[in-house]
Amino acid sequence: MHTPYRPDPPVVLDRHEGPYGEVVLRRHGDLLQIIANxxxxxxxxxxxxxxxxxxxxxxxxxxxxRPSVLIGGLGVGFSLAHAATDPRWGRISVVERERAIIDWHLDGPLSGLSREALADPRTEILHTDLIAYVNGSFAGANASSDTYDALCLDIDNGPGWTVTEGNESLYSPAGLAACKARLNPGGVLAVWSAQPSPAFDSALRNAGFQQVRTEEIPVARGVPDVVHLATRAA
Incomplete structure (x- = not known):
């Protein structure tokens, strides 16, 4: 009689309680996972x-x-690492509000994924809340006037599935206006979502963005992930 396979349970590597709640890094088999609240x-x-x-x-x-890009959310570092492999990008800025996540990349379990990208002279990490940053309330040098050619945002599971209630404001008319103000003319806003959102597409159009569209990412099962794309008028 064969013993049924039972995967090992996740192992918590670090747990941090911060101003936005609890963030956890855990290992599950070969995978590293980030859990927030x-x-x-x-x-x-x-x-x-x-x-x-x-x-x-x-x-x-x-x-x-040499376009500049602002990446909203460091996460496990895939977006940053991929941007740093592309010589077309100029300045690569990453906004991350969780100090613990930054530390996991600097000298913790996630450093292997992002070490080269963090050493790239184009890269800067901004420890602040993305919403505070786009609204101009971050105290870093020139932060209130910085603009970018692209904003790539991945801080939630989508516009309708936010990690914290405060993040909902990013997808509101005021939040989208603030994002548009952070873009150079002709710049692109890209927002990751775990599922398509026609309502968010409409919100982007109502905010004055042009060329609003979605690109699907096939998944093994269920609805596809998507990237919502929109352009600020030139």
Whole structure:
């Protein structure tokens, strides 16, 4: 009689209680997983959607030389690592509000995924809340006036499935206006979501964005992940 296979339970590597609640890094088999306030955010299993988030934004810029990109959310580092492998990007800024996640990349279990990207001279890490940053209330040098050619945002499971209630404001008319103000003319906003959201597409159009569309990322089962794309008028 064969013993049924039972995968080992996840092992918590670090747990941190911060101003936005609890964030946990755990290992499950070969995977590293980030859990925020009990909600699964992401793991190191794939990275296709994070790479598409970066590539779709770059392609939408249609050959703009040395474009700058703001990545909202460091996560497990897939988006940053992929951007740093692409010589087309100029400045690569990453906003991350959780100090613990930054530390896991600097000298912790996630450092192997992001070490080269963090050493890239184009890269800067901004320890602040993305919403505070786009609204201009971050105290870093020139932060209130910084603009970018692309904003690639992946801080929630989607516009309708946020990690914390405060994140909902990012997808509101005021939040989208603030994002648009952070974009250079002709710049691109790319927002990752675990499922399509026609309502969010409409919100982007109502906020004055052009060329609003979605790109799907096939998944093994269930509805596809998507990247919502929109362009600020030139």
């Amino acid at each position: 009990g909600m699964f955010l992401m793991d190191t299993s794939d990275g296709r959607s994070e790479r598409l988030l970066i590539d779709a934004a770059c392609e939408a810029l249609d050959g703009r030389p």
